[in-house]
């Protein structure tokens with residue numbers, strides 16, 4: 001279980017989107033969950049991206065300055081990966097068959 005940095009809800013990791021600050025100081029959505037760097041988790045919901053922006057939740061979680069433009073970019077990136085994310089979240093824990 002991990003906590004969404006925006007709404008503070010505890011959720012299964014697969015139901016959260018990982019945002020990572022890479023060693024190159026880039027802030028990206030990490031769909032693999034394996035990129036190196038400091039990570040923060042957000043619910044896979046557009047409203048939590050908005051909430052995070054309002055509360056500057058990623059600034060705190062990633063210990064970096066995250067400008068409003070970066071929040072906007074992440075929200076747009078999230079829209080692009082949303083289908084993939086929802087499909088992965090719906091798969092369930094067992095991975096027999098497919």
Ligand SMILES: [Zn+2]
Pocket residue numbers: 004005006007008009042043048
């Ligand atoms: Zn949330």
